[in-house]
Amino acid sequence: MTPQPPGLTTPLRFGANYVPSSGWFYSWLDFSADAARRDFADLAGIGLDHVRVFPIWPWIQPNRTLIRQRGIDDLLALIDVAAEFDLDVSVDLLQGHLSSFDFLPSWVLTWHRRSLFTDAAVRDGIVAYVDRLTRAVATRGNVFAVTLGNEVNNLWPSNATTPEASSAWAAELVEVARKxxxxxxxxxxxxxxxxxxxxxPFHPADNVGIGDLTTVHSWVFNGVSGIDGPLGPATVTHADYLVELAAATSADPARPVWLQEVGAPRPDIGEQDAPAFVRGMLDAVTANPALYGVTWWCSHDLDRGLADFPDREYDLGLFTVDHAIKPATRELAAVVAEQRANRTAPASRPALVCDVDLRTQPERRGEVAPGSPFHREWVRLRQAGPLAIVGAAHAADPTYLLARGIGSVLTPPGDLVCD
Incomplete structure (x- = not known):
């Protein structure tokens, strides 16, 4: 189906990317429904309505022609546990990449090495996997979405690809899932x-043109936090900026944008600053009429007894491994309650005009990257209130502007224009 954009008074979705509190994703190797119940009780208790879950691809499809029913059954059992707590579920299919580790089946590695994105035999195996898993999870009424995989562009360059191959790969697999x-x-x-x-080699046109809505992942360790610190305006509004870039890039002014990952990573956001960051970031992005929902990364911390993760991965959870709630989590829960009680229609907003068309000019992406003159001007103006981004081609189109909730347009000073 084609989703409808969230009406301005429609409650936003709020959820968490599910990281098991015990054993991280290695827990799939000896799945425990009772452990999942304890974790989901935490999330339901703060008012969340969904979880995004991550089956591990090579453990379900260890051979190109073998898909393990036991692995699928464990995934379905997890989905059923979520239903016990009135949690809807989005399933990511190809893992793929998680928390700095790649999980790839042996049939694309060693002397079999071949690219996920370009090898025809690998594509056939993935098609069978996507079809089988999607059909299975679709039997559960609390499943609302499937995503091809978690940040599949992290699998490049270890899997060679081109922009054309990347786009064709994603378009084919999304169509498999839709069918x-x-x-x-x-x-x-x-x-x-x-x-x-x-x-x-993965382009913005794929973000906004493939799939039923656009997903964005906002992480301030990409350089944003270095601009003005943990609570500076560039850091706090980065999620809103990325949602705006996505909305402005889409050919459809009503295409929703799901903030599918956002978190408060250390050391960029210190523990003492995390509650204020959560409040400021959510206050900014939830005012965006394009926003479909927010899914926090992640549900639970990573046990420091597990080795070799980047240090920031250990403390990203809403809850500790012992199920203790964090101050930042209480702030998130407060925002969720406020939004559910009273999501009012945002006032008409101004928009900053950008000459870069990311759909057709991907080579100019650096001109809108964090720290670029355009980004800095948007951040400066955003401090006065909600601020859209509009491409130059639509800046004088009243129908388009109305659909985006834009009341006026602002042209950057000459030395800041994206050209």
Whole structure:
């Protein structure tokens, strides 16, 4: 189905990316429904309505022609546990990449090494996997979406690709998922290199053109926090900026944008600053009429007994491994309650005009990256209140501006124009 944009008075979705409190994703190797119940009780207790879950691809499809039913059954059991707590579920299919580790099946590695994105036999295996898993999870009424995988562009350059191959790969697999479960949202997930890096082989056009809505992942360790610190305006509004870039890039002014990942990573956001960051970031982004929902990364901390993760990965949870709630989590819960009680229609906003068309000019991505003159001007103006971004081609189109909730347009000073 094609999703409808959230009406301005429609409650936003709020959820968490589910990281098991015990054993991280290695817990799939000996799945425990009772452990999941304890984790989901935490999340339901703060008012969240959904979880995004991550089955590990090579543990379900260890051979190109073998898909393990036991792995699928464990995933379905997890989804059923979520339903016990009135939590809806979005399922990421290809993991793929998680918390700095890649999980790839042996049939694309060692002497079999071949690219996920360009090898025909690998594509056939992935098609079978996407079709089988999507059909299985679609049997559960609390599943609302499937995503091809978590930030699949992290699997480049270890899997060679080109922009054309990347786009064709995603378009084919989204269509496989749609045919398998027409009632679910079928989505594509990319980290922000696709928005900001001029030579990245995954393009913004894929973000906004493939899948039923746009997903964005906002992480301030991409350089944003270095601009003005943990609570500076560039850092606090980065999620809103990325949602705006996505809305401005889409050919459809009503296409929703899901903030599918956002978190408060250390050391960029210190523990003492995390509650204020959560409040400021959410106050900014929830005013955006394009926003579909917010899914926090992540549900639970990572046990420091597990080795070799980047240090910031250990403390990203809303809850500790012992299920203790954090001050930042209480702030998130307060925002969720406020939004559910009273999401009012945002006032008409101004928009800053940008000459870069990210759909057709991906080589100019650096001109809108964090720290660029355009970004800095947007941040400066954003401090006065909600601020859209509009491409130059639409800046004088009243129908388009109305659809985006834009009441006036602002042209950057000559030395800041994106050209």
């Amino acid at each position: 398998a479960a027409p009632h679910l949202l079928s989505l594509h997930s990319l980290y922000d290199g696709s928005w900001y890096e001029p030579d990245h």
